Amino acid sequence: MSSSPVERNRLWSRLNDAVAKQGVPLPTPVFAVDLDAFDANADDLVRRAHGKPVRVASKSLRVPALLERALQHDGMRGVLAYTLREALWLHAQGIGDDLLVAYPTVDRGALAELVASPAALAAVTLMVDDVAHLDLVDSVRVTVTEPVRIAIDVDAGLRLARQHVGPKRSPLGDAGSVLRLAREITARPGFALVGAMTYEGQVAGVQDAVPTARARSAVVRRLKALSIDQLAVRRREVAAALASVAELEFWNGGGSGSVEETGADPVVTEVAAGSGLLVPTLFDHYRSFTPRPASYFGLPVTRKPTPATATVHGGGLIASGPAGADRLPTPWAPAGLELTGLEGVGEVQTPLTGPSAAQLQIGDLVWFRHAKSGEPFEHATTVHLLSGAEFVDSAPSYRGCGQSF
Template sequence: MSHEAVDGFVERNRLWARLGGAVANHPEPLSTPIAVVDLDAFDANADDLARRAGGKPVRVASKSLRVPALVARALAHDGFSGVLAYTVAEALHLHGSGISDDVVVAYPSVDPGALARLTSSEAAAAAITLMVDDVAHLDAVDAARPSPGVVVRVAVDVDAGLRLGSQHVGPKRSPLYDAAAVTALAREVVARPGFVLVGAMTYEGQVAGVPDDVPGQRTKSLLVRRLKQASVSQLEVRRREVVDALAGLADLEFWNGGGSGSVESTVADPVVTEVAAGSGLLVPGLFDHYQSFSPRPAAFFGLRVSRKPSPALATVHGGGLIASGPVGDDRAPIPWAPPGLHLTGLEGAGEVQTPLTGHPAAMLAIGELVWFRHAKSGELFEHVNDVHLVRGDRIVETVPSYRGLGHAW
């Protein structure tokens, strides 16, 4: 085993003892799943994202947090400004609760109730920017308006995928690809009363969200890095074409791009004025293997051993917190501390129980905690009402998730 692997095992054993101590030291017994965020790791990750952004502001991607106190904590760090929300209802909550007066909704909305609330408030409409990529999105806003007096801020979502002939590599988001298509929609926005075009967005998920330094996958990782380089180069050209085409139509306030895995390449493009990031604050399992940064996991959930089917097995209660996306082993939670535990091939992570193998399983007693990492970032907090913020071996604060506040965005 390499020195790095040995150091990693030692650190994970220390984490097991530290988080277990934090739970034991808490004055009230905690029910599982116990969601914790290590504040030292969170703050260090925030500082690292700001450093990687090289002076351009980092907009907090709230989908990757889903805990208002953590969104506010990120915004309090130097280098962070504004929120990238994922629904209009969430954006209204963030603005109404005073967390941010600069919220961009990353996805187009056709939610009539939320749009009606937005267009009923001049203050909210001045603080929240909607994303559009079709005239139908403008129609949805107009249909929900109680009156025409409130001006709505909008940004255009430009497809950031890599085009290789007829192939498209990247998230299937916007139908707007070239400058002509973007300009056509921009003209519709500018000409329509009650709207103002203030920004643009390109999310290069095939760069930001794909690991490119996976152990044991040298050939695949090399291919991924080459595709990323090609995508970055192609996107720089297209961004410049689009911004030049829009120059006579609107004075854009911002151009948003990137994600936690592509901060450096995104901010290197002079067209981009800000970068979005969220997963890099918590570093879930899918963000372990990037060349651009070293992982510093900050979010964990704890489950108690509830039975011992055999001396070599330990079964925890619950565990089936599976991440969204294409079905595969990489979407399962990772048994993290103590190190050396593994899911079984037959049962995997189950809704009501998860059997674990590996040498620590024999030593675990009924009632002891095992700590897991979720594969994706904010999705963990859809499963808990409370999030315990840990510093050292103490829980220093317990805060609600969106779910804990009664919200399901």
């Protein structure tokens, strides 16, 4: 990724030219995705996956047209959805017929809709890690027709003595516990065990080459290496246990930050990725790949409280996760802008300082990058698609389609 001031200023000109060419004022914030960078990122994810298909994580996009565009790339197959209602909607829209729901659901209404539709039952796979998840399915169906497709979520965290490093997801941490649940699934009428998942978030979702945190990055790299080695053994043991009760169709693993490592594991049959398509700021500093930022939002300068300060309207699109400066959006183009320590980014205004602030005039657009992928589009109804120096199309987000998952 080039983050040089020259490249960022060129981006500023390119995005502003695209807005000007529209001929009519665009409502702000202006949300934009660079399709050239998006496509290059998609090709790079496929290249890194060791020939295994990449399942597209919809949570990191939330724009149906971008989901469809990603799935058009050779080597990308299937959707990793984040709610059952989302998966059902995508199926109804014709966007996917291979939809794996990444998280267990307790949405009885959505489960009732699923079990009532043979077509949806054939396309959607539910994630479970507890017998209670099976009980919920049984509670909403009167008779068993087609089986509900089930995948087991296996804990992929690093275990060091009594410490657990990684997302607090599944309680299933060894072959024995997974096998007990697998036997329950296969013994119950109306369920088919078809897959397994191991998401190593402590590898895939943590930067390991941050220039301003070299010591911490070295520790992160060591923890990642330990995680990969430990998880390879766990996957192998769990896979051997599962083979005694079911023949799995797939084993999903990884994320944008661990495509190579996860794809290299012989147990894994497909790799999940989504953030690597748009590349938010939390994915800027990985040793494993060179990202190309593809997602931006533009805010207008509405005030000049001092000659050296420019205040834009809005800006407070804070990323989820542990609160900290790395969850704030970054003023990106033009280069040479900084947030203030007192106000940071606000819902209605964000003051900017730095060398470029004095050059900005009321009405100019400042382009930001979000800390996480997909999340900014919860604040958008329309996303403008950039190619070269012009917007070639506009696409509705989930919000623009009247959906909120």
